[in-house]
Amino acid sequence: MQTSQSSHRHHYIPVWYQKGFLAPGKTSFKILDMRPDKFKDGSGRVRGTGPSILSKGADAFFWKSDLYSIPRLGKMDDVIERMLFGAIDTQGKRAIRAWLSEDHKVIHDTYLHVYEFMDALRLRTPKGLRFIESLARKKQTQLDLMLAMQELRRMHCLMWTEGFLEIAKAPEGSSGFIFSDHPVIMFNRHVFPGDPKLPVGHDPHLHWQGTQTLFPFDKEHLYIITHNEYARSPGPGKARKERMNSRYFDLGNQVVRYDDCLRSRTLTELQVKEVNFIIKSQADRYVAGRMEDDLYPERHLRTTMWNKLRGFLLPPANKVIRQTGYTMVQFDDGRCHFQDQFGRRPKSKEEFDREFIKTKKLKEHFEGLINRHFLDNL
DSSP states (O other): OOOSGGGGEEESSOHHHHHTTSOTTOOEEEEEESSOOEEEOTTSOEEEOSOSEEEEETTSSSEEETTTOEEETTEEEOHIIIIIIHHHHHHHHHHHHHHHHTOHHHHHHHHHHHHHHHHHHHHSSHHHHHHHHHHOSSOOOHHHHHHHHHHHTTTTHHHHHTSEEEEEEOOTTOOOOOEESSOSEEEETTSOTTOTTSOTTOOOOTTBTTEEEEEEEETTEEEEEEOHHHHHSOOGGGTTSBOTTOOSSOGGGOOOOOTTOBOOOBOOHHHHHHHHHHHHHTOSSEEEESSGGGGOGGGGOSOOOGGGSOGGGSOOHHHHGGGOOOEEEEOTTSOEEEEOTTOOOOOSHHHHHHHHHHHHHHHHHHHHHHHHHHHHTO
16 A cells, blocks of 8 residues: 555546646646635634635646545555556546547547546546435445445446547637536536536436537547437427437447547637636636636626527537448357447347348348449459
8 A cells, every 4th residue: 555645645637637738838727716715804704715816737736635545454545546547547548649649540449448537537526526425315435435436437438429429629829628627518508507407516417318528638629429319409398308218337238439520620719718618617616727818718708698608519410410320230150239329229039030131131232232343343
C-alpha cells in the first residue's frame, strides 16, 4: 500500500484530460467557483471567502483527498483509485487520442474504452457520487459507495454505442470549449436544469429519446451522441419518451458500428459559446477556461432560455440513416447473429429461422452480383 501524499490525492478529472484545455504555452487555467465558501464575520454577517476566480494548474485542482479510498486492515487503501480508475484513465486516454488523430486501427481496439471512461468520469465526480448516494435507501459506507459505482459505471455504455456519433470542431482561432467538474453532459433541450420533475441534482435520463450526450474531448473537439429516433424526428413530444429497447447490460452481445462517425462540421464561435453555457449550467461548482471571459459564455448569447437554445447540436437528418439499419452476421462456424438498429434480436426459433432464410437468400443474391461483375470484366 502506498503511503505517499499523492496516493491520497484523487483527481476526479484526470490531469491528462485537463491539459487538453490549456492554451498553447500555458500551464494554468482560470477556474470559476460558482459557490464560494461562506463565513460569518465579527458582526455575524455572512460573507464570501476567497476569490471566485482562481488560477490553477492541471495538477492542482479537481481532486479530493481519499475520495475513493476504502478501509482495509484498519487503514485507508486507495486500491480503487490505483487499480480501477487508473486502468480506466489509461485506456480512455489512448482511446480519445485515437479519435483525435483518426487512428482507425487503435479506434477499433479501444472503441468501448471511450464509454467506460465517460461513464466512470460521470459517476466519480462529487456530483456523480451524490447521484449514487441518492439511489440508496439506506446510509452507505464508503465501501458500499465504491461497490455501487463499479456496478453502475457501465450502465450507459450500451446506449452510447447505439447512438448517432459526431465529433464537431471549434472554429480555428476560437476560444474553444471549456470543461467543468462534471464534464460528461446529459443535455435535453426540453428538460431544463432544476426541472421539478427530476430529483434535485439529477440530470435528464439518458434513456429519454431527447437526451443527448455532450463530451468535450479537448478545447477543440466536442463528442456528440444522439439517439437515432430523436435525430430522425426531434420534438418536445419525444423529449421524455423512453428510447426503443432501453436496456442497460447487453453490451457483450451487440454488434456496434463506429466507422461512420460524422466529423465534417465546424461550429461557429457563437455555437461554441452556447455549448459552453450548457456545460456551465450542468456543472456542480467549478468551470475552467483559458481566459476569464471563457467562464461567462452567457454574456455572448442572445438568450439563455433553455428551450430556445438552437437545434444545431442535432445531426443533419440526411446523415442519420447512414448509421442505422438491420445487421445480419454469419460467422465462419456457421452461427448467425441478427439485430435491428435498436439491438432487438429474434425472440423465438421461428423468428430466427425466418431471418436465417432471409440471410441465405441475401447472401446468394450478393454472390450472384459479384460473379456477374467478374464475368462482365473478363
